[in-house]
Each structure stands twice: as structure tokens, then as C-alpha cells.
Amino acid sequence: MSLVAVSKEFNITSDDLPIKIPDEWGDDEAFLEAPELRAIAAMLIDTKPTLAHLVGADIYYCWKQKGGSHKGEPIYGMAMKLPALARHFAEARYLIWLAADHLLEYPQVVSGFADRRIIEQLLMHELLHLGWNPDKGEIAMVDHDFSGFLSELREYGPWHGKLQAMA
Numbered sequence: 523m524s525l526v527a528v529s530k531e532f533n534i535t536s537d538d539l540p541i542k543i544p545d546e547w548g549d550d551e552a553f554l555e556a557p558e559l560r561a562i563a564a565m566l567i568d569t570k571p572t573l574a575h576l577v578g579a580d581i582y583y584c585w586k587q588k589g590g591s592h593k594g595e596p597i598y599g600m601a602m603k604l605p606a607l608a609r610h611f612a613e614a615r616y617l618i619w620l621a622a623d624h625l626l627e628y629p630q631v632v633s634g635f636a637d638r639r640i641i642e643q644l645l646m647h648e649l650l651h652l653g654w655n656p657d658k659g660e661i662a663m664v665d666h667d668f669s670g671f672l673s674e675l676r677e678y679g680p681w682h683g684k685l686q687a688m689a
Contacts, residue, residue, distance in 0.1 A: 540635035543625050547587050559583035559620060562638070563645050570646070575654040579661060582614035589621020596624040599644050601651040603663055616661070618648045 541562075544554050560583040567573045582604075589597040599620040609615055620641070630637050653664035668684055680686045 539638065540632075541638055541641045543631065543634050543636055544585050544587075544622050545626060545634050547622075552587050553619065554585045554587075554622075556583045556585050556620070559585070559618070559641065559645060562642055563618070563649060566642065566646055566649060573646075573649050575661065576649060576652055579616065579652065580614040581616045581618055581652070582612040584617070584619050585622045586619040587622055589624045597621060598624050599648045601648040601663070603661075616652060618645065620644055620648075 541558055547554070560581075563581065563583060567576045567579075586600075589599070591597060599618065601616065601618045604612060604615060604617050608617070625631055625636055625640075626634060628636065628640065630640055651664055652661050654660075655662035668688060670685065675685070680688065
């Protein structure tokens with residue numbers, strides 16, 4: 523039975539359906555447009571006050587065939603401001619991609635389908651990198667709120683400013 527048939531039979535909304543992660547790529551394909559990611563991101567932008575500054579932002583969403591790694595950890599996604607030439611072809615100022623290869627290996631991904639919540643969490647993380655610069659009145663790339671070690675937190679607790687603000 524197809525997902526469409528199952529969704530009709532059990533009255534499942536599109537918000538409940540798993541997201542298909544691309545697993546077949548052409549020889550020259552490194553990125554695939556992802557309208558399903560755009561739709562989830564639009565819902566997040568419309569419903570999360572911390573993302574209100576992104577309403578109407580020109581963001582291109584896609585799957586990346588291989589996410590790569592950083593310091594031995596898989597990169598599941600990335601947000602970036604596009605250079606001028608890329609903006610021309612993407613017709614967007616910003617790009618958010620999710621790594622198909624790493625997600626296909628994720629424990630909660632079954633037969634190439636990811637729970638929508640996993641995709642939503644990854645997109646929320648990447649959207650948060652598109653912050654707001656009030657001085658310039660525009661979107662600005664922002665880094666993570668915290669950089670530290672779990673063992674540091676376990677040993678000493680929230681001992682400095684950023685950690686205390688998070689607690």
C-alpha cells in the first residue's frame with residue numbers, strides 16, 4: 523500500500539507523513555531541489571517567533587548527496603549566504619542543505635524515510651544560523667550560542683555567562 527493510500531485510510535495529515543530522503547543520484551548530481559524541506563521550513567518560519575525575521579527571505583532548500591564531516595563528526599546540514607554568482611542561479615540569497623548520505627544512516631530512518639520531526643529539528647537548527655543584525659536591519663549568519671564540552675558541564679555546571687544564560 524502506498525503512503526498516499528495509507529494516509530487516506532488512516533486520516534493521516536501530510537504533517538505526519540515521513541520524509542523520503544533521496545537515495546538515487548545522477549552521475550553529475552551533488553544537490554537536489556527539496557520542496558518538502560521548503561514546506562517544513564515555511565511552517566517553522568510561520569510558527570516560531572525566533573524565526574519571524576525570515577518571513578519572505580530568499581532561501582533555497584536542497585538535499586546534498588554527501589554531507590562530509592568536521593573533526594570526525596558527520597555534517598547533517600548547513601546554512602550559508604550565497605555569493606553573487608550562486609545567488610543569480612539559485613534565485614536566492616541563502617542556501618540550506620541537508621545531507622542525504624548521513625540521514626540515510628541515521629538510526630530513526632527506515633527504508634529511506636525519515637520521521638518528519640528529525641527533518642524539522644535539523645531545519646530549525648540551520649534556520650537559527652540565519653539570525654538578525656538589528657544594526658544593519660538584515661539577516662546575518664550567526665554561530666552557535668555555546669561552544670564547550672559536556673564533561674565541563676557535568677563537572678562544573680553552568681559556570682560562565684553563556685552557560686548560565688542557557689541554564
